[in-house]
Amino acid sequence: MTQSASEWVVPPAHLTLADDALHIWRASLSLPPQRLLSLRQTLSPDEIARADRFRFPIHRDNFIAARGQLRAILSRYLGLEAAQIPFHYSAHRKPSLGLDTNIHFNLSHSQEMVLYAFTRGRELGVDIEWINAQFVTDDVAKHYFSPFEYAALNKLPEAIRHEVFFSIWTRKEAYIKAHGEGLSLPLHDFEVTVAPEETPKLLASRIEPTEVTLWSMVELHLHPHYKATVIVEGTDWHLNCWDYSP
Numbered sequence: 593m594t595q596s597a598s599e600w601v602v603p604p605a606h607l608t609l610a611d612d613a614l615h616i617w618r619a620s621l622s623l624p625p626q627r628l629l630s631l632r633q634t635l636s637p638d639e640i641a642r643a644d645r646f647r648f649p650i651h652r653d654n655f656i657a658a659r660g661q662l663r664a665i666l667s668r669y670l671g672l673e674a675a676q677i678p679f680h681y682s683a684h685r686k687p688s689l690g691l692d693t694n695i696h697f698n699l700s701h702s703q704e705m706v707l708y709a710f711t712r713g714r715e716l717g718v719d720i721e722w723i724n725a726q727f728v729t730d731d732v733a734k735h736y737f738s739p740f741e742y743a744a745l746n747k748l749p750e751a752i753r754h755e756v757f758f759s760i761w762t763r764k765e766a767y768i769k770a771h772g773e774g775l776s777l778p779l780h781d782f783e784v785t786v787a788p789e790e791t792p793k794l795l796a797s798r799i800e801p802t803e804v805t806l807w808s809m810v811e812l813h814l815h816p817h818y819k820a821t822v823i824v825e826g827t828d829w830h831l832n833c834w835d836y837s838p
Contacts, residue, residue, distance in 0.1 A: 600814065614711050619705070634673075636679070658706045660674070721818065770825075782794065807825060808826065
């Protein structure tokens with residue numbers, strides 16, 4: 593890797609996404625009204641309609657900020673105006689580029705932060721979660737984690753259990769997003785590492801056992817109140833973590 597998963601820097605003016613690169617960008621969703629208006633003007637009609645269907649303004653603004661900044665970043669890789677970039681959607685609403693390009697991307701947002709991940713020719717998934725200790729209950733862990741993950745979590749000291757819960761959660765969610773099948777992929781049918789000292793990885797998959805050799809995971813350290821994980825095909829890639837600013 594070219595840098596650690598906790599080293600976030602400003603990207604160079606001339607940016608290249610090489611075949612062996614994994615680029616992660618972090619950005620804020622808390623934007624001033626003028627910036628939101630500018631980003632809204634780059635969205636497609638269906639994206640604007642989707643934004644306007646949100647009941648609460650904060651959710652509408654977060655969607656505009658997340659999708660508008662995605663377009664702004666993609667424009668740097670593609671050499672196109674942000675408004676000209678077409679998207680296609682899978683049956684489970686996973687977006688991809690509607691262009692003859694091998695750029696793959698994924699995004700995730702939570703609270704006031706959004707993450708974007710980009711590769712060439714590799715499937716990938718990214719997830720970020722705000723650490724909310726009130727969400728962590730025994731019933732939630734038992735329902736969403738495999739028996740192995742649930743047992744391993746409960747062996748840990750109670751003081752760190754809520755943070756580890758979200759490490760597990762983001763690892764599983766990133767894997768689901770990489771598959772692009774949403775929650776139709778059963779959460780109990782695959783397992784990830786749990787203990788804080790273990791390297792993040794896919795341990796087992798009853799969906800397809802050979803999957804464990806095809807993917808690699810990285811935990812992204814971006815803020816004390818968040819957990820985040822990216823999963824990508826292969827191991828022969830180099831990581832760069834970029835801070836986005838317009």
